[in-house]
Amino acid sequence: MSFIVDRRLNGKNKSTVNRQRFMRRYREHIRDAVNDAVNQRSIRDMERGERIIIPRKDLNEPQFHHGPGGRRTVVHPGNKEFQQGDTVARPPGGGGGDGGQASNSGEGMDDFAFELDPREFLNFLFEGLALPNLVKRQLQGDKNYRVVHGGIVSEGNPSKINIVRSMRQASMRRRALSAAARRRLRDLQAEQQALLNSEQSLERQSRLQALAEQIARLERRIGGIPFLDTVDLRYNHTVRQPVPVSRAVMFCIMDVSGSMSQEMKELAKRFFLLLYLFLERNYQHTEVVFIRHHTSAKEVDEQEFFYSRETGGTIVSSALRLTADIIRERYPAESWNIYGAQASDGDNWNDDSPTCMRILRDELLPHMQYFSYVEIMPRRHQALWNTYAQLRREQPQVFAMEQIDTPGDIYPVFRELFRQRMEEH
Amino acid sequence: MTHATRRQPLSTTSEWNFELIAQYDQEIARIAHEVYRLDTWPNQIEVISSEQMMDAYSSVGMPVGYNHWSFGKQFVEVENLYRRGQMGLAYEIVINSNPCIAYLMEENTMPMQALVIAHACYGHNSFFKGNYLFRTWTDASAIIDYLVFARRYIAECEERHGVEAVEQILDSCHALMNYGVDRYKRPYPISAETERLRQREREETLQKQVSELWKTFPEMQPDIKRRQPSSRYPAEPQENLLYFIEKNAPLLESWQREIVRIVRKMAQYFYPQRQTKVMNEGWATFWHYTLLHRMYDEGLVTEGFMLEFLQSHSQVVYQPPFDSPWYNGINPYALGFAMFRDIRRICEAPTDEDHRWFPDIAGSDWLTTLKFAMQSFKDESFIQQFLSPRVIRDMKLFAVLDDDTHSHLEIRAIHDDAGYHTVRQLLSEQYNLSIHEPNIQVYEAAVRGDRSLTLQHIRESRRPLARDRAQDVMRHLYRLWQFDVHLDSVEEGRVVERISVPPPEDVS
Numbered sequence: 001m002s003f004i005v006d007r008r009l010n011g012k013n014k015s016t017v018n019r020q021r022f023m024r025r026y027r028e029h030i031r032d033a034v035n036d037a038v039n040q041r042s043i044r045d046m047e048r049g050e051r052i053i054i055p056r057k058d059l060n061e062p063q064f065h066h067g068p069g070g071r072r073t074v075v076h077p078g079n080k081e082f083q084q085g086d087t088v089a090r091p092p093g094g095g096g097g098d099g100g101q102a103s104n105s106g107e108g109m110d111d112f113a114f115e116l117d118p119r120e121f122l123n124f125l126f127e128g129l130a131l132p133n134l135v136k137r138q139l140q141g142d143k144n145y146r147v148v149h150g151g152i153v154s155e156g157n158p159s160k161i162n163i164v165r166s167m168r169q170a171s172m173r174r175r176a177l178s179a180a181a182r183r184r185l186r187d188l189q190a191e192q193q194a195l196l197n198s199e200q201s202l203e204r205q206s207r208l209q210a211l212a213e214q215i216a217r218l219e220r221r222i223g224g225i226p227f228l229d230t231v232d233l234r235y236n237h238t239v240r241q242p243v244p245v246s247r248a249v250m251f252c253i254m255d256v257s258g259s260m261s262q263e264m265k266e267l268a269k270r271f272f273l274l275l276y277l278f279l280e281r282n283y284q285h286t287e288v289v290f291i292r293h294h295t296s297a298k299e300v301d302e303q304e305f306f307y308s309r310e311t312g313g314t315i316v317s318s319a320l321r322l323t324a325d326i327i328r329e330r331y332p333a334e335s336w337n338i339y340g341a342q343a344s345d346g347d348n349w350n351d352d353s354p355t356c357m358r359i360l361r362d363e364l365l366p367h368m369q370y371f372s373y374v375e376i377m378p379r380r381h382q383a384l385w386n387t388y389a390q391l392r393r394e395q396p397q398v399f400a401m402e403q404i405d406t407p408g409d410i411y412p413v414f415r416e417l418f419r420q421r422m423e424e425h
Numbered sequence: 426m427t428h429a430t431r432r433q434p435l436s437t438t439s440e441w442n443f444e445l446i447a448q449y450d451q452e453i454a455r456i457a458h459e460v461y462r463l464d465t466w467p468n469q470i471e472v473i474s475s476e477q478m479m480d481a482y483s484s485v486g487m488p489v490g491y492n493h494w495s496f497g498k499q500f501v502e503v504e505n506l507y508r509r510g511q512m513g514l515a516y517e518i519v520i521n522s523n524p525c526i527a528y529l530m531e532e533n534t535m536p537m538q539a540l541v542i543a544h545a546c547y548g549h550n551s552f553f554k555g556n557y558l559f560r561t562w563t564d565a566s567a568i569i570d571y572l573v574f575a576r577r578y579i580a581e582c583e584e585r586h587g588v589e590a591v592e593q594i595l596d597s598c599h600a601l602m603n604y605g606v607d608r609y610k611r612p613y614p615i616s617a618e619t620e621r622l623r624q625r626e627r628e629e630t631l632q633k634q635v636s637e638l639w640k641t642f643p644e645m646q647p648d649i650k651r652r653q654p655s656s657r658y659p660a661e662p663q664e665n666l667l668y669f670i671e672k673n674a675p676l677l678e679s680w681q682r683e684i685v686r687i688v689r690k691m692a693q694y695f696y697p698q699r700q701t702k703v704m705n706e707g708w709a710t711f712w713h714y715t716l717l718h719r720m721y722d723e724g725l726v727t728e729g730f731m732l733e734f735l736q737s738h739s740q741v742v743y744q745p746p747f748d749s750p751w752y753n754g755i756n757p758y759a760l761g762f763a764m765f766r767d768i769r770r771i772c773e774a775p776t777d778e779d780h781r782w783f784p785d786i787a788g789s790d791w792l793t794t795l796k797f798a799m800q801s802f803k804d805e806s807f808i809q810q811f812l813s814p815r816v817i818r819d820m821k822l823f824a825v826l827d828d829d830t831h832s833h834l835e836i837r838a839i840h841d842d843a844g845y846h847t848v849r850q851l852l853s854e855q856y857n858l859s860i861h862e863p864n865i866q867v868y869e870a871a872v873r874g875d876r877s878l879t880l881q882h883i884r885e886s887r888r889p890l891a892r893d894r895a896q897d898v899m900r901h902l903y904r905l906w907q908f909d910v911h912l913d914s915v916e917e918g919r920v921v922e923r924i925s926v927p928p929p930e931d932v933s
Contacts, residue, residue, distance in 0.1 A: 002450045002468035002546065003524065004443060007477065008531055014480040015500040021592070022497030061495055062600050062897035064863045070888030071828040075852040077755055078746020079823040079839055087833035088825075114501040115508075 023120070029054045030116070034124040035411060050121045053113045126278055148241050156235025165234035173232055178222045185218040248283040248337040248369075250276060251326075253319045255344035257294040258311040264376045267404055268343035269306050271374055274414045275341050283337065289326060293319035299326065314347045316384060317355040324363040333367035340364065340371040346382030353387040360391060365398050372417050373401040431724035439534035439733070446470065446529070449539045450546070456719050457547040461792060463712070465550040466565060467524040470542065478530050479503050481518050488526060489572045491579040491687075493595050519545035521553040521698070523565035536733040539726070543716040548709025555800045556704070558697035568694060574621060575687045582680050594681050597901035598667060598688035603862060605667030605692035628679040662866040662881065666902075667692070669867045675876055676907045685905070700803040700858060707761015708799050714738060714762070744820060755852075760820070764807070767816050768795055778814060804856035812849045814840075824851045829887075863890055868913070877909035878902070884916045892924070899926045 033052045192211045290305035294312035297319035402413040457463040483500035484490040520526040527545040663669045667689040744759035745751040771779045772791035823839040838844030868881035903926040914922040
């Protein structure tokens with residue numbers, strides 16, 4: 001007798017825990033592979049998995065085995081032309097060796113490769129990073145409501161009548177209003193019964209008649225109490241509860257003046273996208289504002305931000321001022337976590353740099369969680385760097401800057417900027 | 426044998442459903458039990474998806490197992506190969522338990538399901554129940570309970586002592602797993618209930634009377650004689666390394682000892698399977714072949730069914746020749762199947778040669794002889810006993826001698842009259858685990874000295890250990906023993922090589 005069981009609906013992820021343990025153990029390898037991948041592949045397809053390769057020898061679970069050497073005999077199938085006593089040259093790689101249980105020796109196998117899924121990939125990508133000044137503001141978001149049960153009320157929409165509660169209410173009312181009448185009725189009925197059991201007399205007859213009238217009147221009164229009254233009705237109440245959301249807005253500020261080449265913009269773009277991915281993982285809702293500037297600043301969409309060409313001089317303060325304006329109008333600091341990321345080749349009109357610093361110090365940084373500046377410039381630092389360096393000295397918690405030269409720099413710089421700072425917690 | 430009467434086929438398409446599986450199982454069971462008198466545990470046939478099959482795969486086929494990264498690694502590997510189409514999943518996994526659990530994959534067609542039922546539920550199953558190794562080494566009715574116990578115990582340890590600490594112990598135990606079995610002693614079968622009780626007691630008492638090693642204080646009472654310091658401990662070399670560690674490692678805590686014990690029990694449970702690969706697979710293959718042919722004779726299955734079945738069957742028993750790029754040693758299915766078929770042939774239609782080679786079984790009742798062979802042997806002795814010249818000729822087996830003192834390989838024997846005995850002898854040795862695996866035993870634990878542990882590797886035919894891996898294993902041993910460990914390779918009574926952890930230069 002056999003039992004046949006359909007197990008297909010049982011969980012299929014029995015190995016999840018073991019898989020996670022495996023990943024934890026080879027964290028170093030995986031992180032290296034992820035870092036390599038980031039440096040090589042376009043940031044645009046960051047959100048896909050990655051093939052991880054770990055050298056087989058590092059994964060070895062060692063066992064005692066025979067090594068090469070000594071004297072041994074192995075039986076093989078498929079003899080074609082050999083005769084007893086023949087000698088053959090030793091095949092390269094020690095073949096003809098372990099024969100029967102070759103797989104046990106586990107040598108000479110390829111590297112161990114497997115796929116990380118996109119989520120795991122990003123986890124490794126951002127591992128050890130933390131948002132600086134991560135004040136998760138609990139907000140009264142204006143769009144996000146959750147409908148919750150808000151108890152029972154006596155007024156409401158007919159579609160929300162709670163029938164059980166209404167009927168219970170009606171029953172209570174009926175019993176309460178008829179209580180006195182029913183008590184009286186019980187007395188009268190008892191008296192009537194007593195009279196009926198006693199002997200016949202004229203007096204009894206008239207009393208019985210009176211009783212019958214009273215009883216009929218009381219019953220009418222009891223029957224007259226409405227079965228369901230409007231005061232009985234009860235309604236389910238629902239409340240729209242604002243859901244606290246943590247939201248972030250990220251300002252991407254980029255110099256598009258003539259001195260910025262397309263390659264520089266590509267570098268900047270990668271940095272912005274990393275930041276965006278990172279914010280998106282940390283906040284429920286993330287918005288991005290793109291501001292490009294040369295001598296004047298303009299809020300644009302993503303396409304225009306990265307690809308449209310402009311030329312001209314550079315006034316950085318125009319972009320900062322626009323940022324301040326937009327924050328004032330649309331992103332009040334009490335309800336948004338504000339991040340700024342600026343990319344530039346560092347070019348600026350000399351007398352503009354102090355203005356930039358003033359705007360940043362007085363108008364932007366007080367409202368912002370973090371402002372990061374990357375200078376895309378292989379050569380020596382430009383005017384803006386020196387000014388900003390002063391700001392970094394003053395407010396290292398909020399302001400950070402780094403220099404990027406090649407695509408390979410971006411991820412390390414990004415890691416450096418958002419490195420988890422132990423002292424903050 | 427009764428001649429079959431032809432009946433209607435059970436099904437004509439390759440679709441399966443649960444009623445059909447039940448019908449096929451019923452028919453196969455009838456043939457297996459009534460016609461061929463196979464003795465089996467009850468079956469529990471579980472239909473699972475391919476993902477679940479991968480899960481089962483990576484937990485060495487056990488339905489419940491403790492958590493460990495190496496199973497995760499295996500899972501990742503299997504998943505990876507499977508996703509990229511480099512590997513088909515095995516059609517079946519069968520677990521030596523009572524009831525015997527067999528997994529069928531939902532992707533399989535009806536002929537494949539029938540093949541798996543015949544192979545696993547009646548072939549392997551009757552082997553598990555009949556073979557002497559399984560009968561003495563494993564307790565089919567208790568294994569699932571024991572696995573549950575082990576899983577829970579290890580999970581508790583992880584909670585109490587941290588995943589890391591437990592993982593380290595498991596890693597070290599796994600490295601020594603092949604040396605966690607009794608080769609010569611007969612073990613007691615394990616039962617979960619007694620195991621739980623015993624574990625309690627052990628935990629309490631073990632720590633108190635931990636080991637010989639601590640008994641180094643001079644005895645207080647003068648009238649008690651001190652033990653002779655000259656005697657070596659252990660007096661005899663110990664083959665079961667994990668057992669020795671569990672009982673004698675000086676510093677292990679009781680939960681660590683219990684984990685050593687769990688791994689040891691697992692190793693013991695799998696030991697019979699490692700010793701009977703050829704027989705077990707050969708037996709199961711022989712029976713799916715025989716049972717399904719019988720079904721065909723009875724008209725229960727169609728020609729199309731048989732074609733599909735034979736196609737997978739011939740894939741399973743294909744033996745690539747030694748010079749083929751797919752050659753990866755002798756295919757146990759091929760060898761085992763060929764041998765069981767040949768035994769039947771020797772019984773039913775013996776030739777003169779068979780009468781000379783197998784006077785006892787030539788012409789005997791094949792079913793009885795086959796069952797006797799299945800019940801009373803392991804791979805090594807089975808080959809020694811039953812490998813016939815006919816199979817050696819069919820498979821064109823030949824033996825190659827590889828001696829590192831010669832510049833060339835030498836063909837020692839081929840499939841001819843002069844070679845049959847040699848080939849048989851050598852092939853049998855090839856399946857002898859104690860020759861295939863290095864012979865390593867506990868030689869001495871320095872009770873009086875520095876508490877170091879010395880293992881001895883007896884070299885057979887001058888074959889050395891793979892040194893770097895041996896070094897790694899010794900590091901694991903060191904983790905368990907926590908004092909110096911040494912491994913001496915001994916050749917003709919002389920120590921020719923020594924591996925020590927920590928390495929000697931660090932000590933000085």
